[in-house]
Amino acid sequence: MEHGDEHHRSTPLSHEKLAMWAFLGSECLLFGGLISTYMLYKNKLPEGTAISPGELFDIPFTSVTTFVLLMSSLTMVLSVSSITRGDLRRNRVWLLTTALLGAVFIGGQVYEFTAFYNEGAGFTTNLWSSAFFTLTGFHGVHVSIGIVMLMSLFIGNLTGRITKASAEKVEIIGLYWHFVDIVWIVIFTIVYLFPQ
Amino acid sequence: MAIVEDTPRELTTGQPAVAERPLGVLTRPTSTEGWKSWLTTVDHKRIGILYGAAAIFFFVVGGIEALLIRLQLARPGATVLGADLYNQVFTMHGVTMIFLVAMPLGAAFANYLIPLQIGTRDVAFPRLNAFSFWCFLAGAIFINTSWFLGGAPDGGWFAYAPNTGVLFSPSNGMDFFAIGLQITGIASLLSAINLIVTVVNLRAPGMTWFRMPVFTWMMLVVQVLLLFAIPVITLALFLLMFDRLWGANFFNVEAGADPLLWEHLFWIFGHPEVYILILPAFGAVSEIIPVFSRKPIFGYKFMIFSGIAIGFMGWGVWAHHMFASGIGPISVAAFSVSTMFIAVPTGVKILNWMATMWGGRLRFTTPMLFAVGLVSMFTIGGLSGVTHSVAPADTQQTDTYYIVAHFHYVVFGGVILGLFGGMYFWWPKVFGYALDDRAGKWNFWLMLIGFNVTFGPMHLLGLQGMSRRIQTYSSGQGFDLWNMVATIGSFMIALSVLVFVGNILQSYRTRNRRPPVGPDPWDGRSLEWATASPTPVHNFDYVPVVESLDDFWHRKWGEDEDGNIVRLATAEQIAQTGERRDVHLPSPSYWPLVVAIGLPIIGYGLIFNYWLCMVGGAIVLGGVYAWIMEPTDDPDAAHGPDGHDDHHDGDGDGNGATTDESEAEELEAPVG
Amino acid sequence: MTTASDSATVEDTVENDEEHEHISDWGYVKVALLLAVITALEVFTYFESVVDWGKALVPALLVMMVIKFGVVVAYFMHLKFDSQVFTRVFVAGLLFAIGVYLAMIMAFGFHPWEIFQE
CATH class of the missing domain: 1.20.890 (cAMP-dependent Protein Kinase, Chain A)
Incomplete structure (x- = not known):
């Protein structure tokens, strides 16, 4: 039998990037289910419920945190673009900025949750509140994991483990980060902006 | 997650790698022999064997549960199991057989065979593969410890909420169910991603999509189904867990929750799951039948596309599990029609297997018997399935033993017969000795007859009106005779499994007294037969080059001018010997096991004491970071005397850096 | 053997990702500006005094959502060029x-x- 090239690949694709895209495709089913559950239960809230989302939501405040998360996507691509060029200093700056913007978003979410709780809407209060906290909570956990990964990249950059050669790692973490952002795009429209 | 070292992985100088040790303390295990090496192995073949061994162990456990059920139901008014214990036993029988037997048995074949059949040395992410196994085992043990910690799950494997809420199921059993299946779900999801990347990226030169064996194709469809179905059940289990542990309202009907939400989410996962279970068996049979018919598979592309069609349509039929739940006439009509349609691609497969056998030179070895057993028994189960698709008939059949008969004909008659055939077929390749054929035939006939004696009468019981899941029944309803018959049948199945285990032991003991099996004992067609038996650790001495479908067969056999089949070469002449010793393989690792141990500790913590969650979380987090930071390779490992590093498959580990980030978040994301 | 002929088509399905059209940093900023403008439009729908969308509100919100989703996936996640x-x-x-x-x-x-x- 003739011998093939030892390093043969049937496609030029990176293992890791393909794995990440497959994972994100899978995540669509997770968030899709959470969003559908939310929509179902928002409309099933019994008449005369004391706590209604329309009164609780502070749209101007959430718009600001939404904008912050959107801009973190910009700083994320800038960090990818800088490491592709080999500009480690800018990469560091943009990674840290992205993580900080993410942290601001999480801070906003913690504030929002606290405010809702103080107004009487806890996790167990009614159908809507359980669905709301679960959906946005799942998203918040994803953002937090993203922040941990970004900070690991940042430290890697400082200690010299992240170099131009590792640009793809930054790009793959970036994919995850952008995915979390597009999930928020959907949540912001469906949860906050749809007429209550 | 990106603290990684960037040691050069390809050495152009021919010198051994002088890898830095990033933290000094992290080294990679080196042993490849002894039982400890099984804990750190990243070899897809060993992982496949581990999956298989675990599945057979749980098959015995689930089988004992089944025998207890049959003993309780053998006679009216029996008191072998109380009602509460009966609920636990039948729930755990279903959970065990589906999640801890059929799925890992499929994973065993997928892990072992996919890299061999596509001609590569390992999967794309070897350490992730090891983690998938340990994670599965951790989840499986976690669920089963519920027996000793206050009671097993008692709400059925389908766990219909709100019936599985704290109100109706106050023990911790359903918590173990929800958390344990999330842990095994992580295993399935990561394994699916791993194998998809493997099939896309690591096929041998010339191994185009339509030269891949049907088995690999079916397994690819299964991995895609897992990729998209696992998040749905994960979500449903999270909601159930939040309800049970922290008082959320998702299934709290008092607060206005819709009890159908769980049913929808569960069956959106549950119906693809049915195909996740059966397609590996279809794949195995599609390899066995051509070999023992000495004919290529009939309608290769039809087999592939019908498999893809089953996988695709499997997403559009879930509500046929809910015809009796009041989903409304439009939904019932739509899902009824889609369910009838899905019988078509399955029928295509049955016909193609029969056409493959037609006019072939049949050899009824044990694997072939099991394969034919699948074709016939699955057809019976498929036909009773079509009767369910007719919604008016289904409302009569729902929750009766007719349903139990149906799904055992497809799952036992399909999955178990098919994969038992697969075990007899590939045993020589995996272990280097064949299972005894005469004992195998005893195994087959006992199993086939026992199976029909057990589940055949259940059709009658169901149509007579006997309900599923009942703990006992009174005499005089006409159930007595057939229940006794079914119980006798179940002990015949148990006997056949004993024969199987005895066959393994006896064949192992006498392996040296019988002629060696050689690389190709059955005159096989696909690439796994083109290397030595048992498969050498590096799979292939040299990466094979593929020129056609059934390439290995066409190198052994050709046609002369008159169209007669003539032998071109023997398998021994062309198969690789596996004697090469300088192939560089990914180093073993401790961390997949460590991370997997952390997960059930978090699970116990959620149920009993949140401090344990901190411990488990610390183990997981520490394990993940150690995983990322361990050296890409063992620096002391012997490199080839020619100084040639063979990193063909090593990217998961050889290039470990990037792998690990994506792994890290995949690890963390589903766990939350 | 029906399959030898298929071999060519399959390797072709794997696109060569050599054609990485890299967007400049300024290009990314422009994309982000577009996203910001759409987000602003979305938020304005909340203040009904500005524009009364009437029946068009929900469809308009959905269209803007889809555009933002698509733009992030295509440009920030490089899917258009990958x-x-x-x-x-x-x-x-x-x-x-x-x-x-x-x-x-x-x-x-x-x-x-x-x-x-x-």
């Missing part, structure tokens, strides 16, 4: 999610066309 395989894997998940959950919601009595009638 291999088709990535697109297929991701879009498969997305379409399965939309199809399955829409069917589920409809089975619960929600009709998608009603959003145009509010």
Whole structure:
């Protein structure tokens, strides 16, 4: 039998990037289910419920945190673009900025949750509140994991483990980060902006 | 997650790698022999064997549960199991057989065979593969410890909420169910991603999509189904867990929750799951039948596309599990029609297997018997399935033993017969000795007859009106005779499994007294037969080059001018010997096991004491970071005397850096 | 053996991702500006005094959502310039999610066309 090239690949694709895209495709089913559950239960809230989302939501405040998360996507691509060029200093700056913007978003979410709780809407209060906290909570956990990964990249950059050669790692973490952002795009429209 | 070292992985100088040790303390295990090496192995073949061994162990456990059920139901008014214990036993029988037997048995074949059949040395992410196994085992043990910690799950494997809420199921059993299946779900999801990347990226030169064996194709469809179905059940289990542990309202009907939400989410996962279970068996049979018919598979592309069609349509039929739940006439009509349609691609497969056998030179070895057993028994189960698709008939059949008969004909008659055939077929390749054929035939006939004696009468019981899941029944309803018959049948199945285990032991003991099996004992067609038996650790001495479908067969056999089949070469002449010793393989690792141990500790913590969650979380987090930071390779490992590093498959580990980030978040994301 | 002829087509499906058209940093900023403008438009719908969208509100919100989603995926996530395989894997998940959950919601009595009638 003739011998093939030892390093043969049937496609030029990176293992890791393909794995990440497959994972994100899978995540669509997770968030899709959470969003559908939310929509179902928002409309099933019994008449005369004391706590209604329309009164609780502070749209101007959430718009600001939404904008912050959107801009973190910009700083994320800038960090990818800088490491592709080999500009480690800018990469560091943009990674840290992205993580900080993410942290601001999480801070906003913690504030929002606290405010809702103080107004009487806890996790167990009614159908809507359980669905709301679960959906946005799942998203918040994803953002937090993203922040941990970004900070690991940042430290890697400082200690010299992240170099131009590792640009793809930054790009793959970036994919995850952008995915979390597009999930928020959907949540912001469906949860906050749809007429209550 | 990106603290990684960037040691050069390809050495152009021919010198051994002088890898830095990033933290000094992290080294990679080196042993490849002894039982400890099984804990750190990243070899897809060993992982496949581990999956298989675990599945057979749980098959015995689930089988004992089944025998207890049959003993309780053998006679009216029996008191072998109380009602509460009966609920636990039948729930755990279903959970065990589906999640801890059929799925890992499929994973065993997928892990072992996919890299061999596509001609590569390992999967794309070897350490992730090891983690998938340990994670599965951790989840499986976690669920089963519920027996000793206050009671097993008692709400059925389908766990219909709100019936599985704290109100109706106050023990911790359903918590173990929800958390344990999330842990095994992580295993399935990561394994699916791993194998998809493997099939896309690591096929041998010339191994185009339509030269891949049907088995690999079916397994690819299964991995895609897992990729998209696992998040749905994960979500449903999270909601159930939040309800049970922290008082959320998702299934709290008092607060206005819709009890159908769980049913929808569960069956959106549950119906693809049915195909996740059966397609590996279809794949195995599609390899066995051509070999023992000495004919290529009939309608290769039809087999592939019908498999893809089953996988695709499997997403559009879930509500046929809910015809009796009041989903409304439009939904019932739509899902009824889609369910009838899905019988078509399955029928295509049955016909193609029969056409493959037609006019072939049949050899009824044990694997072939099991394969034919699948074709016939699955057809019976498929036909009773079509009767369910007719919604008016289904409302009569729902929750009766007719349903139990149906799904055992497809799952036992399909999955178990098919994969038992697969075990007899590939045993020589995996272990280097064949299972005894005469004992195998005893195994087959006992199993086939026992199976029909057990589940055949259940059709009658169901149509007579006997309900599923009942703990006992009174005499005089006409159930007595057939229940006794079914119980006798179940002990015949148990006997056949004993024969199987005895066959393994006896064949192992006498392996040296019988002629060696050689690389190709059955005159096989696909690439796994083109290397030595048992498969050498590096799979292939040299990466094979593929020129056609059934390439290995066409190198052994050709046609002369008159169209007669003539032998071109023997398998021994062309198969690789596996004697090469300088192939560089990914180093073993401790961390997949460590991370997997952390997960059930978090699970116990959620149920009993949140401090344990901190411990488990610390183990997981520490394990993940150690995983990322361990050296890409063992620096002391012997490199080839020619100084040639063979990193063909090593990217998961050889290039470990990037792998690990994506792994890290995949690890963390589903766990939350 | 029917399959020898298929070999050519298959390797072709794997796009060569050599054609990496890299967007400049300024290009990314422009994309982000577009996203910011759409977000601002979305938020303005909340203040009904500015524009009364009437029945068009929900469809308009959905269109803006889809545009933002698409722009982030295509440009920030590079999908427009990357291999088709990535697109297929991701879009498969997305379409399965939309199809399955829409069917589920409809089975619960929600009709998608009603959003145009509010």
